[in-house]
Amino acid sequence: MTSEFTTRRQLLAGSSMSLFGTALGTLLNSSAAAETEGVYRTQLPRKIRRVIWLTMAGGPSHLDLFDRKQKLADMNGELMPEEFTAGQQLAQLQGQKLFCLGPQFPFRRYGQCGMELSELLPQIGGMADDICLVRSMTTDAINHDPAHMFMNTGSQIAGRPGMGAWVTYGLGSEAENLPGFIVLVSTGPGRSPQPIAARQWNNGFLPGRCQGVRMRSTGEPVLYLNSPPGVGDDQQEADVAAVNSLNRLAQERLQDPEIATRIVQYELAFRMQSSVPELTDVSGESQTVMQRYGCEPGDGSFAANCLLARRLAERGVRFIQLYHRDWDHHSLLREELPMRAREVDQASAALITDLQERGMLDETLIVWSGEFGRTPMSQSNKGPIGRDHHNRSMSMWMAGGGIRGGTVYGATDELGYAAAEDICTVHDLHATMLHQLGIDHEQFSFRFQGLDVRLTGVEPARVLSEILS
Numbered sequence: 001m002t003s004e005f006t007t008r009r010q011l012l013a014g015s016s017m018s019l020f021g022t023a024l025g026t027l028l029n030s031s032a033a034a035e036t037e038g039v040y041r042t043q044l045p046r047k048i049r050r051v052i053w054l055t056m057a058g059g060p061s062h063l064d065l066f067d068r069k070q071k072l073a074d075m076n077g078e079l080m081p082e083e084f085t086a087g088q089q090l091a092q093l094q095g096q097k098l099f100c101l102g103p104q105f106p107f108r109r110y111g112q113c114g115m116e117l118s119e120l121l122p123q124i125g126g127m128a129d130d131i132c133l134v135r136s137m138t139t140d141a142i143n144h145d146p147a148h149m150f151m152n153t154g155s156q157i158a159g160r161p162g163m164g165a166w167v168t169y170g171l172g173s174e175a176e177n178l179p180g181f182i183v184l185v186s187t188g189p190g191r192s193p194q195p196i197a198a199r200q201w202n203n204g205f206l207p208g209r210c211q212g213v214r215m216r217s218t219g220e221p222v223l224y225l226n227s228p229p230g231v232g233d234d235q236q237e238a239d240v241a242a243v244n245s246l247n248r249l250a251q252e253r254l255q256d257p258e259i260a261t262r263i264v265q266y267e268l269a270f271r272m273q274s275s276v277p278e279l280t281d282v283s284g285e286s287q288t289v290m291q292r293y294g295c296e297p298g299d300g301s302f303a304a305n306c307l308l309a310r311r312l313a314e315r316g317v318r319f320i321q322l323y324h325r326d327w328d329h330h331s332l333l334r335e336e337l338p339m340r341a342r343e344v345d346q347a348s349a350a351l352i353t354d355l356q357e358r359g360m361l362d363e364t365l366i367v368w369s370g371e372f373g374r375t376p377m378s379q380s381n382k383g384p385i386g387r388d389h390h391n392r393s394m395s396m397w398m399a400g401g402g403i404r405g406g407t408v409y410g411a412t413d414e415l416g417y418a419a420a421e422d423i424c425t426v427h428d429l430h431a432t433m434l435h436q437l438g439i440d441h442e443q444f445s446f447r448f449q450g451l452d453v454r455l456t457g458v459e460p461a462r463v464l465s466e467i468l469s
Contacts, residue, residue, distance in 0.1 A: 111129040
C-alpha cells in the first residue's frame with residue numbers, strides 16, 4: 001500500500017512537473033525569442049557608438065543659465081500675469097501670490113555663432129560652436145522622482161527600463177571587461193543632496209544583463225568586487241567556473257535567459273576584478289589632462305567622473321550616465337547656482353575637448369540636461385529667492401555624435417513660461433538619441449504583459465532632424 005501510494009504520488013508529481021515544465025519552457029522560449037526581436041531587424045545607419053549623459057539632478061534654472069528673457073527682466077518683482085498660470089500645474093506654487101523673477105546673472109554671447117549663455121558658464125560657452133542648445137524642451141512630470149523616471153525611462157511608472165538598459169539590450173556592449181551601462185554619481189559641497197534612486201538605471205522587464213551598474217566615486221568603485229582575504233585569483237576563477245558549470249546544466253534543462261545572464265555576469269564580475277582597478281587608476285593621465293578637467297584622483301567630483309567617463313568610452317562602454325546633484329534651488333538661488341555651475345562648467349567643456357582631440361567626439365553623443373526646468377516666477381520678491389519646479393519649459397544641450405554645433409533650437413514665450421517654437425518632448429529626445437545609434441524607435445520594442453512596449457511610448461514622437469548634421 002505504501003509502495004502504491006508513493007508510486008501514485010510520484011506519478012502525479014511527475015505529471016504536474018511535466019506540465020509545469022512545458023508551460024515554463026514555452027514562456028521562457030517566448031522571452032528568449034523576444035530578446036532577438038526589434039533593433040536587429042530594423043537597423044538604421046549608425047552615426048555614433050556610445051552616449052554620455054550628464055544629468056544635473058534637481059532641475060537647473062534654464063532662465064539663469066541658457067534662456068535669458070528681457071521681458072522677464074523688465075517685469076522683475078511685478079505680479080506674474082494670471083493668463084500665463086491660470087489652470088496650470090504649479091507644484092509648490094498653487095494658490096500663491098506670484099512675482100516675476102528676472103534673470104539673476106549676466107548673459108553674454110559666445111563663439112562665432114553668438115550663442116547667448118550665462119556668464120556662470122564661460123567654459124561651456126567657449127564650446128558654443130560645438131553644441132546645440134535646445135530651449136524648447138518640455139516634460140510631463142513636475143516632481144523630482146517621477147521626472148527622473150520620465151526622463152530616463154519615458155514613463156512615470158516605476159519599474160520601466162532606463163534608456164541605458166534599452167540601448168544595451170538593442171546594441172550590446174563593445175566592452176569585454178566592463179558592463180555596457182555604467183552610472184557615476186557625484187555631489188558638491190553644501191546642502192544635503194536629494195537621493196538618486198537605483199530604479200533610474202534599472203533593467204525593468206528587459207534581461208538582467210541590461211541593468212546599469214553604479215560605480216562609486218570614492219572608496220571601492222564597485223562593492224563586493226574584491227575577493228575575500230586569503231582567496232587568490234586561481235581559487236576565485238575555479239569557484240566561478242564551478243558555479244557556472246551548475247548554471248549551464250540548469251540552462252540546458254530550462255533554457256531560461258536569466259540563467260544565461262547569470263553565467264555571463266559571473267564571468268564579467270571576475271574580469272572586472274582586474275579591469276576596474278585599471279580603469280580608476282588615473283596615474284597615467286598627463287598633468288595637462290588633469291588640469292583641463294580640474295580634478296584630483298579619487299576626489300569623487302563631477303570633474304573626476306567626467307574623466308572616468310572618457311576612460312569608460314575608450315574601453316567600449318555603450319552608455320555612460322553621470323548624475324550631479326543639488327540643483328533644486330527653491331531658495332538661495334543667487335548663492336547656490338554659481339557654486340553648482342563652477343562644479344560642472346570646466347569639466348563639461350573638458351570632456352568635449354578631450355574627446356575631440358582623441359578623435360572620439362564624432363562617435364560619441366554628449367547630452368547635458370536636468371529632469372525639468374524652473375519657473376519664471378517666485379513666491380517672494382525679497383530675501384533668499386528661488387525658482388520652483390516647472391515642466392512646461394527647460395533647456396538642455398547636446399554635442400558630438402552628428403549634432404549640428406553652434407545652433408539654438410526652439411524658443412519659449414516672452415517670459416520663458418512655456419515652450420512656444422519647435423516644442424521638444426522627452427520622447428522626441430529619446431527618438432533622436434536612438435536614431436543616432438542606428439535604432440528606429442518605432443520598431444524597437446519588447447514584448448511585455450501582452451504589449452509591444454517601446455522606450456518612446458505610444459504617443460507620437462519624432463527625430464529632431466533639424467539639429468542633426
